[in-house]
Amino acid sequence: MRTVRAYLRSRGRLPASLMDRYVSVFSLLMLIAVAGQPLSGMFAGLAVPADPARMGAGVALLALTLAGFLAAARAAGPVLLPGADASWLLLSPLNRRHLLGRTARVLLGVAVVAGALLGIGLLAVLGAPDQHVWRVLGALVVGVSAAVGGMALAVLGQASQSWRFWLTGAVAVLLVLAVVAVTGRLRTVLAIAASAPLPAVTAAAAGAALLSGLLVRQAWTSLDRIPTRALMAASTRAGHVAGAAVSLDPGALTWIAEDNHWRARKLGSRRWPSLPAPFALAWQDWRRLGRRPGRLAAMAATAALPAVLAQAGGSPAALGVAVLAGALAVAAMSTSGTRRDADNPALSRLAGVGLRPALAARAALPALLSGTWAALALAGVTLTATAPWAGAGHSLAAGGLLAGGSAWWLFGPLAAPALAAGALRMARRDPIDHSMPVLDTPGGAIPTGPLFWAATGPDLALLGTLPAAAALASAPADLTSFLVAQGVASVLVLAGYLWRARAGGGKAR
Amino acid sequence: MYDSIVSVDALSVELGGNPVLRDLDLTVAPGEIVAVVGPNGSGKSTLLRCVAGLQPPTSGDVRVFGRPPADDARFWGSVALLGDEPAWYPGLTAREHLELMGAVHAQARMTVDAALELFALEERADAPPLNLSTGQRQRLSLAATLLRPSTLLLLDEPERGLDTAFRAALAGLLDEYAGEGGTVLMATHDQDLAAIGRQVSPSGVSA
16 A cells, blocks of 8 residues: 555655745644634633533534534545545555545544534533633543544444444434423533533543544444445545535535435426416425425424524624524525526526516525524524523523514514525526636635635625614614614615526626 | 518627638528538537527627527527526426426417327336436427427427437427427438428538
8 A cells, every 4th residue: 555655646746845844834833823822811711610501502502513513424424535546546456444544544633623622612611610721621532532433433334334323323312412402401410510520520531532432443443344335425425525616616516416316216296386487487496395394394493593502692793693694594495496597597498487587486485484484593582582491591692682572583574585685696696706816815815706606695685684684783672673674675685686687697697 | 570580691600719600691481490410510509509699699690580689588488499408407307397398388389298298208207307318308308398389499409319210200290390380490410300391501501
């Protein structure tokens, strides 16, 4: 394996020179010098007893984050190889564990970084009333063990079906833990955990590290047994991801996933409803959504996240971003017809429906979904603030919403047209323009093409939801003027977008 | 009213500095079938794209129904274009794509059941289009194009992926369309299909 790697290196890029190594070390030292002070300040800030009423929501967010990490690891592979290695080396008689060793080390690095962040989150939730250094170390060890153990479980899941079952079980347990924690039923357990004596913290950290170590050992020995077809599939998927992210359009990724989903399904044709032409065209998105009830349920479940965030002590600004960005994401998931016609207008030309009537009809579903989602999310936040188990622990943001009365949910339906306009603009944006200038900043080069691409759509949604954003940030006592302004802004933004919409390329699609 | 459905006058197109079409004249009368023939790279598809208004000419004039072609609902209400394979809508079956096409047009030329039978897609009606073979997907594209009402059909190599038997059936379907008063302008490499209409070559009238 070493011989092969050495040969490939000799044919590839030049080895790192002394100057390259000097620059790397210097950059690392600079990073430590710059980030050291804020980091130590942050840890010092965490060295206080945590608010017991916020612990439940905080643990729920951590459990959801870890569940998301495990799900992402499983979706990625996680063991994969660069396209060329997958094509040439994987099918050769080389030692499989040596071939995959480099990937394993990268996965370990990713898990350690994610685990450290998880540990800091754990410390922020449970606090450090005494013995700061040891509690910080304990939280970091538990966080890193959880992430590394989870990654090892994902690797084992790639090698065998039974381990895959355990991985699914772990994700399910984390989701249940999140639900139980957010309802406040774990308050006593968490209070005990937060004030646990040092020997108990040491024992928990040691136990987590031991379990994680065993899983890593098992995963390392299983590298030999991962089926080639699983590695090939993961590597091909990663190749698509890299290609789509670097050279083409991240939107291409969603088409790959979407097409694969429908290819594997057995469908039954149903009659098309008798509707006016633009609505008959737009019905495709309704039918597609009706055929994915799981996605619809997941969408509805995520409406509880802003309430969890508020309970965990999220700032009003964070709460506003969570509600509006979440509603925009929900709206964007129901614009597949618009996206497909923007990418390839052959079917829309055959349909012969005007662009503006088609867009107006296609705005109905994203408006309905985003409006309902935002209304549920805001109602959840206000309900959480008044719930008996929330006690005095609801956040400043939820408290602010409480002061505004129970009319907050109205921002959902009133912001819906603007969110739908933003989602349609996202669906019709051009691919990333890589010819746009690259800004040289002290922090590194920033390509403006992806930035402009990412901002196309959210910009319009933000413009149309400014009154709601302002209300969420300032939490006024009287909402009437904000609600009226939101209704007017939404209608103006959607009407303006439809009026300016035109066929073909161009930035103002 | 207009005497010609398509009128092309001294059309020249350059792509990337390469002349693709030079001083082309073409008139297509109502109810006529015109087959554009010629080797690869002779400008057949480019001519069709110019007529569909998707390729601006370098010089010359193109008129469809007496006015320049425009990429809008009014134009596509009368013109049906079949080019490369369309991007199928996610989550719909082959039958539902045809149902959708019938639902957005007030007067469909045939029922969905008739189209499925005519294009031999009955057994695969419940499959997502991406699960069909290349030839079946081309038949589905043709079914969607011929199911909807139109006055002008623009077909770019409609024989692509089709078996010999169905190519012969397609010739009959196009004849029938022209018999109902429709006009067909198609680019093709299939001699039998081209033989049902007047043949022209982008470099000059060949037959």
